[in-house]
Amino acid sequence: MNWHDVIGHEDVIAELKTIMKQGRMPHAVLFIGSEGIGKQLVARIMAASLFCEKQNGTPCGECFSCRQFFSNQHPDFFSLSPEGNSIKIEQIRQLQGEISLSPYLADKRIVIIDKAELMTVQSANSLLKTLEEPQGDVIFILLAHSRQSLLDTILSRCQVFNFQPLKVSVLAQALLSKGIDKDKVDILARLSDGSIGKALELWEKNGLQLRKQAIEVLDCIDLDDIWRVSTALSELERNRLLEVLEYLSMLWRDMLVLHEECNGELIYNIDMKEILNNKSDAWSTRRLLAALQLLSKVRMSLKSNANARLAMESFLLKLRDL
Ligand SMILES: [Zn+2]
Incomplete structure (x- = not known):
């Protein structure tokens, strides 16, 4: 898994790489974009890059950190997603407990919160406390489908990256490379609102x-x-x-x-x-x-x-x- 596996979003990736290379990584970033557009993939590659021992803005795929990460065993990586229809305060509290300890392997811990818009108000306020008192060794990557769905207080703590819908031609090309029939790719690309995830779901x-x-x-x-x-x-x-x-x-x-x-x-x-x-x-x-x-x-x-x-x-x- 590497940057070239991401379809589109070249501008976001370029900016993230620059920030990482210059060591200017903020404590919290927020990726905004529709479902299935590639936020999760970019977030994971970014996390892998930040953990990678070579530290050059891209995961080498070979070092111990990379191998741990890509086998889903990196002890300093956390991924949170909704349980049922919401991200509950108990989930946030448990996470806070886990990240309060020192990192095991890396010099930092990384947390991805998927569908952050589904945090309850209590969850969001609880997370806010952590974001307001950033510890040097935790980086939060929040994923959400729209800016409006989040509390302003959360937004103000994050550096925001916008994921634009993919162009029909880019999507069609990507679907073609996944072996989908030529006569179907154009229509799938058009029906999926610029989201590769949605296009594949339609197909499947x-x-x-x-x-x-x-x-x-x-x-x-x-x-x-x-x-x-x-x-x-x-x-x-x-x-x-x-x-x-x-x-x-x-x-x-x-x-x-x-x-x-x-x-x-x-x-x-x-x-x-x-x-x-x-x-x-x-x-x-x-x-x-x-x-x-x-x-x-x-x-x-x-x-x-x-x-x-x-x-x-x-x-x-x-x-x-x-
Ligand atoms: Zn590596």
């Missing part, structure tokens, strides 16, 4: 199959269709159903873009441009906007555990009458 979970189910919604006209499609959708696991609805919102958003006669290059579902264009008579801008509103309501009710079958039936019936 057969996300394109879910999109097919979303497309069926567009053609629901008579009651038989509505009955058949709502049955099929309600048989999906709840999270999968919500994913189908996310695809549906992307399809409608694409249709809105096509109505504006904008450059079709901007649409997510580039492989469906013609199909979507053919449906544009049935889907006016007014109907699309109303449909998107309806969709956001049904998503909310599904998230609060509404009966999927009833919710889908009523959604499709209302949709037909828009």
